[in-house]
Amino acid sequence: MQAEAGNRSGLTLSVPMDLRQLRYFVAVAEELHFGRAAKRLSITQPPLSFNIRQLEASLGMELLRRTTREVALTEAGKVIYREALKLLALARDAEEQARRAANGEAGAVHIGFVGSSFLTRLASDIRGFAAARPEVEVVLYELSSYEQIDALQRGQIDIGIVHPRVMPSGIASRVMHREAFACLLPETHTLARQEAIDLQQLRHDDFVLFPRDFSPGYYDKILSLCLEAGFTPHIRHKVRNMLTIATLVSHEFGVSLVPASLGKVRLPNLVCRPIAHAANPSDLRGIWRQDEAQPAVLALLECLAASPA
Incomplete structure (x- = not known):
């Protein structure tokens, strides 16, 4: 380790410093007694004396004045003592930062998410992770599932939260949250007062839904639910x-099938009702690069996986 120390004459020292020797020297400088x-x-005392002599030899100056009665710091020794304290503090700080980074307690995690995912417990899980690790910078990006896959491949995000879809090679995924689908209806709809909706009752309604190319997996699940109920939905309005x-x-532009968590949204003239007998759930998947090695990213993935879906 290179260290620079200035003495009263303005002389600057640039010499290799052994942190162990500096620790030994600080102990002697503070005790002023080798024993x-x-x-x-x-x-034991012999290796201590040997290392102090080595330090003095490397610096080319006497740091301690020794007599049979006392040990005292020379003027050069006083300078080195002050600088040694700074260097040792820096070394401890660097070691602590490295330890925290290795334990996933420092660094940055960039997270992509589809908007509806933050109506689920995933939002509080991520917030809890950030609160427990204040030195980890958590950055959020609202993106479509397709945009997240692209951003992940480009290294622009570390984790994505997406609707199910086929993943390209090199990307790992697993279910992070699973919930039932529900039906959104205007409060003025004739079915709005029912406790649960039989999908077959919506066969004549206009639907509001994502375009298929925006979220193929989500779109196909909605279509599958309707086909199982005996009809093909009339998707009149397509939004993102x-x-x-x-x-x-x-x-009152139509009805829609959405993850049940969207029932948390409160708007005038809007109700959310469960679907009767629907067995096809809505999934949110976490995605990340298969070769991911950042401890903070792996720690967040573990946190999200540990929570019940």
Whole structure:
């Protein structure tokens, strides 16, 4: 380790520094007694004396004035003592930062998400992770599932939260949250007062939904639910955001099938009802690069996987 120290004459020293030798020197400088310093360091006196002599030789100057009665710091020794304290503090800080980074307690995690995912417990899980690790910078990006896959491949995000779809090679995924689908209806709809909706009752309604190319997996699940109920939905309005779907339904442009968590959205003239006998759930998947090695990213993935879906 290179260290620079200035003395009163303005001389600058640039010499290799051994942190162990500096620790030994600081102990002697503070105790001003080799025996007490050795005891403090839990070593014997001969290796202590040897390392101090090596330090002085490398610096080319005497740091300690020794007599049979006392040990005292030279002027150069006083300078080196002050600088040694700074260097040792820096070394401890660097070691602590490295430890925290290795334990996933420092660094940065860039997270992509589809908007509806933050109506689920995943939002509180991520917030809890960030609160427990204040030195980890958590950065959020609202993106479509396709955009997240592209951003992940480009290294622009570390984790994505997406609707199910086929993943390209090199990307790992697993289910992070699973919930039932529900039906959004205008409060003025004839079925709005029912406790649960039989999908077959919606066969004549206009639907508000994502375009298929925007979210193929989500679209196909909705279509599958309707086909199982005996009809093909009339998708009249196509939008790209869950909140827009809810808004259009509240304004009586149609009905929609959405993850049940969207029932948390409160808009005038909007109700959310469970679907009777629906067995096909809505999934959110976490995605990440298969070769991911950042401890903070792996720690968040573990946190999200540990929570019940």
